[in-house]
Amino acid sequence: MLTKLLKNTPEDIEIAGDILKNGGLCAIPTETVYGLAANAFDENAVKNIFTAKGRAQDNPLIVHISDIEQLKPLVLEIPEMVLKLADKFWPGPLTMIMKKSDLIPNAVTCGMDTVAVRMPNNETALKIIESAGVPLAAPSANISGGVSPVSAKHCIDDLNGRIDAILDGGDCLVGVESTVLLCTQNPPKLLRPGFVTPDDIKAITKDIIVDDAVLNPLKEGVKPSSPGMKYKHYSPTANVIMITGSSKHYINYVNQQNGDDVFALCFDEDTKNLTKPFVTYGSINDDKAQAANLFNALRILDEKGAKTVFAHSPDVNGVGLAVLNRLLRAAAFRIIEV
Numbered sequence: 336m337l338t339k340l341l342k343n344t345p346e347d348i349e350i351a352g353d354i355l356k357n358g359g360l361c362a363i364p365t366e367t368v369y370g371l372a373a374n375a376f377d378e379n380a381v382k383n384i385f386t387a388k389g390r391a392q393d394n395p396l397i398v399h400i401s402d403i404e405q406l407k408p409l410v411l412e413i414p415e416m417v418l419k420l421a422d423k424f425w426p427g428p429l430t431m432i433m434k435k436s437d438l439i440p441n442a443v444t445c446g447m448d449t450v451a452v453r454m455p456n457n458e459t460a461l462k463i464i465e466s467a468g469v470p471l472a473a474p475s476a477n478i479s480g481g482v483s484p485v486s487a488k489h490c491i492d493d494l495n496g497r498i499d500a501i502l503d504g505g506d507c508l509v510g511v512e513s514t515v516l517l518c519t520q521n522p523p524k525l526l527r528p529g530f531v532t533p534d535d536i537k538a539i540t541k542d543i544i545v546d547d548a549v550l551n552p553l554k555e556g557v558k559p560s561s562p563g564m565k566y567k568h569y570s571p572t573a574n575v576i577m578i579t580g581s582s583k584h585y586i587n588y589v590n591q592q593n594g595d596d597v598f599a600l601c602f603d604e605d606t607k608n609l610t611k612p613f614v615t616y617g618s619i620n621d622d623k624a625q626a627a628n629l630f631n632a633l634r635i636l637d638e639k640g641a642k643t644v645f646a647h648s649p650d651v652n653g654v655g656l657a658v659l660n661r662l663l664r665a666a667a668f669r670i671i672e673v
């Protein structure tokens with residue numbers, strides 16, 4: 336299939352809207368990562384997302400809306416906390432899970448009785464949803480198991496020839512996927528950390544439960560709160576190993592490693608005394624920069640032919656929780672304390 340490369344112009348946004356309206360697939364920019372969108376009401380189009388990505392059949396999709404009025408028909412009821420959180424964080428990188436209505440096809444939720452909804456904070460995304468005239472189901476626009484795309488180039492690298500179009504809306508500013516919050520219970524439960532932090536949510540809901548799987552491997556025999564938790568994620572070709580410890584200890588450890596294809600994935604401040612090749616992912620004190628740079632850095636490491644990557648572990652505060660959650664998965668929970 337020929338994949339159209341669309342620009343961020345009114346004409347091309349209309350073309351994207353038409354493609355989606357007619358059952359096609361289009362990669363679209365959002366503030367978090369690029370999404371692979373389809374009409375959420377079109378069961379066949381939604382099924383094609385799973386094929387294009389190679390996505391497991393039991394991993395449900397997020398539905399994207401451009402207006403709060405679009406939410407009502409998608410769910411059985413809107414809990415009070417959702418209204419308050421939407422008021423504060425929408426449009427923005429917060430996905431909320433509610434009981435689904437019959438309007439949402441099973442293909443979107445993989446048979447679950449809940450649906451995940453968010454309103455992206457990206458002008459182009461909102462215009463594409465408006466142009467399509469329907470809510471859009473969209474997972475991240477990468478091949479399943481790989482690193483989420485934060486530029487149109489990443490979408491082309493992964494999905495060229497497999498989908499109808501890719502609309503280039505520039506680089507994603509947040510860089511990690513949305514916070515996912517289960518809102519069918521009170522207090523709500525954090526299933527995936529993102530730019531909206533547990534403290535941000537607690538300021539509105541007073542309390543929040545953080546799922547065990549956010550920072551720990553899923554225990555054997557335990558049913559995950561979110562099907563996505565059980566799948567391999569953010570996995571570059573290189574073997575990533577996470578290193579916890581001070582800059583000094585980290586640098587010493589990495590410098591002692593042998594092999595031509597050893598790389599450091601480190602903070603800006605770590606680079607001065609490193610004798611191994613490195614890719615940085617932001618300043619040690621800047622959680623937001625780390626989030627914005629991480630996925631691009633992982634893809635660059637693969638392009639450079641890195642075989643073993645020693646990643647300097649981020650601080651867990653603020654958006655750092657989301658960065659740590661993604662890196663732990665990229666490292667398949669291999670951690671070395673130095």
Ligand code: TXA
Nearest residue numbers: 367369370395396449450451474475512513561562563
């Ligand atoms: O920022 C984002 O959220 C991006 C952009 C494109 O919006 N989308 C994204 O989608 O990251 P995806 O499919 O890569 O991740 C969605 C996650 C998965 O882990 C999935 O299991 C979970 O949300 N999820 C979706 N619906 C759910 C539901 N009803 N119950 C529990 N988890 C759900």
Ligand code: MG
Nearest residue numbers: 474475476483
């Ligand atoms: Mg994904």
